[in-house]
Amino acid sequence: xxxxxxxxxxxxLLVPDVAAGAAPELDAARAACxxxxxxxxxxxxxxxxxxxxxxxxxxxxxxxxxxxxxxxxGVDLDVRLGxxxxxxxxxxxxxxxxxxCVLPPSLAVAAWLLTRxxxxxAPLEGLGVGEPLAAERCIEVxxxxxxxxxxxxxxxxxxxxxxxxxxxxxxxxERAAGFDAEVGRALGAADVAALKALDAELAxxxxxxxxxxxxxxxxxxxxxxxxxxxxxxxxxYGVGYLVAAWS
Numbered sequence: 001x002x003x004x005x006x007x008x009x010x011x012x013l014l015v016p017d018v019a020a021g022a023a024p025e026l027d028a029a030r031a032a033c034x035x036x037x038x039x040x041x042x043x044x045x046x047x048x049x050x051x052x053x054x055x056x057x058x059x060x061x062x063x064x065x066x067x068x069x070x071x072x073x074g075v076d077l078d079v080r081l082g083x084x085x086x087x088x089x090x091x092x093x094x095x096x097x098x099x100x101c102v103l104p105p106s107l108a109v110a111a112w113l114l115t116r117x118x119x120x121x122a123p124l125e126g127l128g129v130g131e132p133l134a135a136e137r138c139i140e141v142x143x144x145x146x147x148x149x150x151x152x153x154x155x156x157x158x159x160x161x162x163x164x165x166x167x168x169x170x171x172x173x174e175r176a177a178g179f180d181a182e183v184g185r186a187l188g189a190a191d192v193a194a195l196k197a198l199d200a201e202l203a204x205x206x207x208x209x210x211x212x213x214x215x216x217x218x219x220x221x222x223x224x225x226x227x228x229x230x231x232x233x234x235x236x237y238g239v240g241y242l243v244a245a246w247s
Contacts, residue, residue, distance in 0.1 A: 002146045002220045004043035006036035009241035010106035010157040017075045032232035032243035039245040041121045045153035049145050051216050052106030052157030053209040054128025062126030068108030079111040082124045104128045106157040129212045138212050142219020156217045158210020160240025168238025170207040180240035187244035188230030192218045
């Protein structure tokens with residue numbers, strides 16, 4: 001059963017080493033992410049599942065200990081999704097397999113956030129989901145995740161639209177602000193029905209990478225009666241960044 005969830009954006013710029021001189025611009029977002037993950041820890045889950053958008057080669061499960069890197073962004077920084085199997089099992093097959101599993105950027109950012117707060121509350125795993133995943137399947141996957149343990153927490157990574165300004169990655173689209181506002185409202189209110197009803201085609205046109213992960217959250221939260229709080233909402237680079245906590 002889902003007992004808590006944190007929703008965070010996933011731009012590599014959240015990592016100060018990647019953002020370099022622009023790092024202070026996302027200080028408020030980083031602080032909000034820390035607060036949201038704190039809600040997960042306070043819920044004392046049996047298991048944490050991290051869900052984020054992924055390209056074709058990185059979709060599917062990612063075990064605890066899977067590695068990620070920001071070298072593609074010009075930074076000599078590697079991360080792991082939680083600890084590996086443990087020092088005593090460092091040479092085990094499970095640890096070797098985890099080391100070979102490469103995280104998509106969204107889960108690498110999540111790994112960095114979890115390392116930053118020294119997450120040790122519960123075992124964890126990652127799941128990369130792709131843009132083609134239909135809403136119905138996202139919701140079904142969420143339900144499967146919630147059934148994995150008595151107390152499950154979700155860390156949901158994903159950006160809103162990338163079309164908020166002329167300089168945004170997707171250029172300016174007048175529909176973007178309204179789309180992001182509705183997503184922010186739904187996340188702040190823990191409105192499961194509204195997240196399930198998100199228009200996947202519109203989200204794709206607006207380059208909202210968080211659509212599938214948010215609908216996985218909706219499926220996991222169905223019937224959990226959680227309350228939500230929107231902790232951060234902004235579009236500093238023409239991309240909507242939202243942080244929310246459910247408990």
